Amino acid sequence: MNLEKVIFGFFVLLAATLNFGFFYGDLGDPELHNVYELFAAVVVNLIATVLKFGDRTQLGAVHLATSLVASLQLMAAAGVWAYATSVATDDLSREMTASVVSLSGGALFANIVSVVLLVVETVSFQRR
Amino acid sequence: MANPLLDLVYRLFGDSERGRNDTKKSVATDAVPDAAGTLGSGGVFLVLRRMRIPLIVLIVIFAVSVLGLTLIPGEDAQGQPTRLSIFEAFYFMSYTASTIGFGELPYPFTPAQRMWVTFTIFLSVIGWAYAVGSVLALMHDQAFRRELARRHFARKVAKLAEPFLLLVGYGDAAKRLARSLDEMGRRFVLLDREETRVVSIELDSYRADTPALLAEARDTANLALAGLGHPNCEGVVALAGDDDVNLDVAMTSALLRPDLRVIARTHSQEIAKQMQAFGEPEIINPLDRFGNHLRILIRSPAAYQLMMWLTSTPGASLPPRRDPLPRGRWVVCGYGRFGRELTADLRAEEIEVTVVEGSNPLDESCGQIHPEAVTEALLGAADLEHAAAVVAATESDTTNLWLLQVARCANPDAYRVALQNRAGNASLFREVGVDFGMVPAEVIEHEVLARLANPMLMRFLPLVPHQSDEWAAHVVERLVRRCGACTPTLGRLRLSDDEAPALTDWLAEGEVRLGDLLRNPKGRERSLDLVTLAVLRDDDVVLTPDDDYLLHADDDLLLAGGYEARQALDSTLVDLPTAAYVIGDRFVASSAVWRRLAGHSTGPSPRGDTVR
Numbered sequence: 186m187n188l189e190k191v192i193f194g195f196f197v198l199l200a201a202t203l204n205f206g207f208f209y210g211d212l213g214d215p216e217l218h219n220v221y222e223l224f225a226a227v228v229v230n231l232i233a234t235v236l237k238f239g240d241r242t243q244l245g246a247v248h249l250a251t252s253l254v255a256s257l258q259l260m261a262a263a264g265v266w267a268y269a270t271s272v273a274t275d276d277l278s279r280e281m282t283a284s285v286v287s288l289s290g291g292a293l294f295a296n297i298v299s300v301v302l303l304v305v306e307t308v309s310f311q312r313r
Numbered sequence: 314m315a316n317p318l319l320d321l322v323y324r325l326f327g328d329s330e331r332g333r334n335d336t337k338k339s340v341a342t343d344a345v346p347d348a349a350g351t352l353g354s355g356g357v358f359l360v361l362r363r364m365r366i367p368l369i370v371l372i373v374i375f376a377v378s379v380l381g382l383t384l385i386p387g388e389d390a391q392g393q394p395t396r397l398s399i400f401e402a403f404y405f406m407s408y409t410a411s412t413i414g415f416g417e418l419p420y421p422f423t424p425a426q427r428m429w430v431t432f433t434i435f436l437s438v439i440g441w442a443y444a445v446g447s448v449l450a451l452m453h454d455q456a457f458r459r460e461l462a463r464r465h466f467a468r469k470v471a472k473l474a475e476p477f478l479l480l481v482g483y484g485d486a487a488k489r490l491a492r493s494l495d496e497m498g499r500r501f502v503l504l505d506r507e508e509t510r511v512v513s514i515e516l517d518s519y520r521a522d523t524p525a526l527l528a529e530a531r532d533t534a535n536l537a538l539a540g541l542g543h544p545n546c547e548g549v550v551a552l553a554g555d556d557d558v559n560l561d562v563a564m565t566s567a568l569l570r571p572d573l574r575v576i577a578r579t580h581s582q583e584i585a586k587q588m589q590a591f592g593e594p595e596i597i598n599p600l601d602r603f604g605n606h607l608r609i610l611i612r613s614p615a616a617y618q619l620m621m622w623l624t625s626t627p628g629a630s631l632p633p634r635r636d637p638l639p640r641g642r643w644v645v646c647g648y649g650r651f652g653r654e655l656t657a658d659l660r661a662e663e664i665e666v667t668v669v670e671g672s673n674p675l676d677e678s679c680g681q682i683h684p685e686a687v688t689e690a691l692l693g694a695a696d697l698e699h700a701a702a703v704v705a706a707t708e709s710d711t712t713n714l715w716l717l718q719v720a721r722c723a724n725p726d727a728y729r730v731a732l733q734n735r736a737g738n739a740s741l742f743r744e745v746g747v748d749f750g751m752v753p754a755e756v757i758e759h760e761v762l763a764r765l766a767n768p769m770l771m772r773f774l775p776l777v778p779h780q781s782d783e784w785a786a787h788v789v790e791r792l793v794r795r796c797g798a799c800t801p802t803l804g805r806l807r808l809s810d811d812e813a814p815a816l817t818d819w820l821a822e823g824e825v826r827l828g829d830l831l832r833n834p835k836g837r838e839r840s841l842d843l844v845t846l847a848v849l850r851d852d853d854v855v856l857t858p859d860d861d862y863l864l865h866a867d868d869d870l871l872l873a874g875g876y877e878a879r880q881a882l883d884s885t886l887v888d889l890p891t892a893a894y895v896i897g898d899r900f901v902a903s904s905a906v907w908r909r910l911a912g913h914s915t916g917p918s919p920r921g922d923t924v925r
Contacts, residue, residue: 220399221399224376224379224380225376228372228376231372232369232372232373235369235372238361238362238365238368239359239363239364239365241358263399267398267400271401
């Protein structure tokens with residue numbers, strides 16, 4: 186067992202699960218989407234991205250690309266949320282909640298690709 | 314290739330380059346491994362890899378701080394309980410962690426919040442210090458810096474747009490050579506495996522930007538990086554101190570780029586034979602050359618002076634002419650093959666030679682000498698007291714110095730010749746008193762320059778020792794009179810349609826006299842300050858032809874002279890009216906229409922019909 190692989194797999198998977206947890210539920214209902222879950226998803230995604238730095242393989246490059254996409258989408262979602270709560274006049278409206286959640290939905294897709302890559306990597310490693 | 318992005322970049326921009334190479338040179342450079350491929354992108358990945366932990370630490374510290382701030386209850390201006398939103402907490406942490414510190418926003422903090430903030434300030438300072446420290450440590454990392462240097466070097470080499478030479482090894486000889494090449498305006502790339510030498514290249518401050526790489530030249534990838542596959546590479550000069558390295562470089566170049574010139578230095582004939590197995594490298598053996606130099610000097614001091622002068626750094630002054638060497642009995646102290654060859658060289662000049670060598674005084678197997686035995690041999694069998702000259706030619710300077718000292722005590726009148734292996738020992742040799750000292754580094758410099766300076770020069774130089782001393786003295790005198798006491802600039806001129814289009818008709822008629830060609834376009838009574846050292850016609854070399862020598866088309870001329878004179882000559886070669894005036898003392902109109910109207914032929918005409 187390789188500790189580095191454990192940590193890597195843990196963060197990649199945690200990024201996807203947190204993202205899913207935030208995304209799941211009625212798109213426009215602010216009560217179903219906890220902002221702390223979004224916060225955790227952003228942090229874990231950033232960590233997962235940094236963990237993927239410096240891998241020279243082809244698979245590593247795609248890994249990094251998916252994580253970058255997810256992080257950017259989540260940060261965009263956080264930005265929209267900050268705008269909705271602090272700048273806009275009506276607190277967290279349905280439209281704003283919907284755009285935050287749909288942005289995180291895009292990140293979720295990238296995170297799923299990341300998990301698929303992780304699985305593919307693991308499977309192909311065992312076959313060799 | 315490891316990185317798909319880089320691969321794409323190379324595919325996009327590499328192809329156009331490759332296409333150009335093919336049209337430029339017919340010889341494929343495909344055999345040389347791709348320099349970019351051997352480079353990889355290690356540096357960037359190394360940075361990213363090393364930055365992983367510091368970045369994660371920073372992210373975690375930020376996350377914990379922000380989360381804590383949002384959870385701890387605070388009070389607004391009215392004393393109502395409130396909490397910081399994640400956005401406000403992030404904003405606060407951003408300016409606090411980066412030590413900007415705008416204060417407690419949006420409301421003054423409660424004691425509980427202040428306790429947490431105190432904690433996070435220390436945490437974030439540690440995080441930043443760690444991250445910045447890691448980056449700085451990476452900047453000082455040897456491997457990283459070397460990687461950066463390699464990339465920088467590869468970029469510089471790839472961008473070289475002029476023809477350049479690939480110099481392997483940067484010792485005494487290479488340093489002198491590099492200095493001379495730089496003076497001549499030639500470009501070169503340096504490769505050495507010793508750090509101190511590569512560092513010294515920066516201090517030597519050449520006029521042209523000189524890429525230098527600290528790397529093992531035996532590695533083909535490094536040679537490729539240094540431009541072995543570059544279309545502008547015009548030759549490889551291997552002057553490393555290690556014969557095996559030179560052999561490797563000569564072999565690699567011959568196999569991968571058979572079209573390149575290879576000049577390699579070696580001390581051993583076995584290595585030279587191995588080198589010759591691959592292509593036709595030009596091999597320089599400084600120890601072999603020692604005997605040749607002595608022979609030339611014995612035959613003609615003026616010829617030696619001329620040869621040394623023509624092959625020295627541009628701008629060097631005329632070396633003093635040496636006195637003729639004594640032709641009496643010579644005593645040679647040198648062991649092994651080298652001593653034998655030197656003896657053979659001297660005997661070929663009909664000089665009586667006594668050799669002090671062999672197993673008894675100088676132990677060939679380990680090169681050790683037995684002082685007692687040698688002294689005995691020198692004074693006894695060799696009869697040093699009555700010798701005309703003594704040669705100390707071992708490969709150890711200490712031994713040579715000692716031999717000279719013994720010789721001086723025994724026979725102060727003898728002519729003392731020494732092989733000075735290390736240039737740094739010059740002052741010691743001067744102190745001991747040496748009449749003719751030969752420094753291998755100097756010899757190598759002269760030999761390589763002779764080969765690189767001008768393709769015609771190597772046709773000229775070998776013929777010089779076969780001429781009389783008076784001839785050589787006369788050439789030196791003419792060169793000094795015409796071109797000054799600095800090393801003359803040598804130029805090659807081919808009387809072809811390309812280089813001398815204005816002369817085509819005259820050359821076809823065979824009416825161009827060398828003296829007429831070299832007249833001054835500003836006034837043909839005077840002649841240009843140029844000296845024709847040799848004319849090459851169909852592989853026959855005519856040395857220093859006189860003014861009445863009739864030139865033919867496609868003759869090659871080796872000219873010595875300054876820049877201005879050469880420019881004036883170029884105008885004669887290219888401009889028809891100038892050529893008509895200089896050669897035939899006639900006036901020819903500049904425009905073709907006027908020429909036709911005036912009825913002048915462009916070609917030669919009887920001497921009488923001058924229009925001016």
